[in-house]
Amino acid sequence: MRSRKRTWGKTAIGLLLTGIMLFPVYWMVNVSFTRDQDMRKSPPDLFPLNGTLAGYRTVLDEQLPYLGTSLVIGLGTVVLTVALSAPAGYALAKLRPRGGGVLGFVLLAAQMIPGIIMAMGFYAIYLQLGLLQSVPGLIVADSTLAVPFAVLIFTAFMSGIPGELLQAAKTDGAGALRTFWSIVLPMSRNAVVTVSLFAFLWSWSDFVFASTLVNGGSYEPITLGIYHYIGNNNQEWNAIMATAVVASLPAAVILVLAQRYVAAGVTAGAVKD
């Protein structure tokens, strides 16, 4: 009986700590429902008692194109990242390439390069190629956030596939490509999910590449949509926070549907700029 009471005590402390940690998230939601005339109230309302959906109406009116662009860029980044890194992971895990260790090291080092440096280099190159303010250009740049991490995840995961299985396929006459496509890739579904989730989330959240490479273009992602709101000295904070809430939805969906993949990804060497 006593120990039971103690676990509930810890749960209470845990709830309190989580509440403190997530307060900024609650505040974002609260402000997104606040009426314009209550925005400057002092002290501010702790609950959206006189809530309004005006902020969300503004999102629907003004931010849908940004959200669409972000969706396209996110999906493009996912496809590019998986297509590049799954074969590489297979080779590094199972085919023992000469020089594979060096490549692994380069991938590790690549994660350490600050995004702002990459952005400046991409800017110089895209300026010459005329790729500034283009969606494919931003997809390629965003994929650099995820590819090294993705190769590491795929390699780690595919190392766990039993060698006998691949040997058996080889005995049956399957080449390396066939083995990869029909055995390794289907067995690595979890790794594909993890990589896709992170690639999507990172490109959806990217601000550095967006602000340097597509700023002012006709297709801008949602991060720039929010940034322009703030930059214009906009006082409609309910609209800004409503956009922020909508921009957070992918993170929320991922957390609810795929929490175990997220924890796996963080632990396997989380990288975030």
Added chain:
Amino acid sequence: MSHTTQVPHRRPVPRKSGAAPTAPPPQRRRPSSQQWAAWAFLAPVTLYLALFYAYPLYRNIDLSLRNYTVRSFVQGDAPFTGLENYRIVFDDPTFAPALLHTVVFTAVCLVFQYAIGLALAVFFNQHFRLSATLRALFLVPWLLPLIVSASTWSWMLNSDSGIVNAALHAVGIGPVNWLTSPSWSLTSVIIANIWIGVPFNLVVLYSGLQSIPTSLYEAAALDGASAWQRFWRVTFPLLRPVSAITLLLGLVYTLKVFDIIWIMTKGGPAESSTTFATWSYQLGFGNLLPAFGPGAAVGNLLVVAALVFGLVYVRVQRKQALS
């Protein structure tokens, strides 16, 4: 998934790369057809690394060694000036404050993220009701887009209408100009960045805690060790390898923090929250007349710092993998 409980130093990939240079080539000759297949699978990513990592980096070095103007940037005929851009950067009055802010920002963020993350990891390691769910919720700040976190903090720290000043007012403390006063802006971005970094520390340290055998705690408890002693005599020493990895990775990632600072303060007011990352962006993109050369030079200094600590990280990780 198989590596849910993995801690970083158990990652197979770096271990492999770590073993490769020291171990002699395998005795069995690898069939050359397999080598061809292997490199065929690696070709796309190798090409990709060359085009989209090595080349932008090279362009960045090139930028830092030439005297670029907007015109010569487009035409590509900027004169080679050697280390002139680096000299300009070192002599710039912004250099010393930017260096100081970068060091303070990184150090303070690391200490608090690690301490809070460790405390939470120890707390959640006790497995009470709902602990798994609550631990998952702690990931939220880490998953949110940085622009969302940064703009939310901006509004919370707003001088007139922010909830933080309202709360301070309630306990009798006068309003603080969090983002608009030079003496507080660095503190503000540090607070926001700690909030974002805690989840990473929590998750990695928590997985490290799980690999400490419970029998050790039971033995310590039998010997009459208090909870406090068990933490300092058992948990903390056994967690040292994971702590080293967490801190080093945190260091590399905190050095390059840009979004948060830029969105909240743009490095201001009066450069009071300028770090190397925001200074580099400011030089290259923040002004009407871009100074690409000096901007790239500042960026390259940042790359060198990140790579130095990155190499230390790889070394530590290798040593742990071998032992």
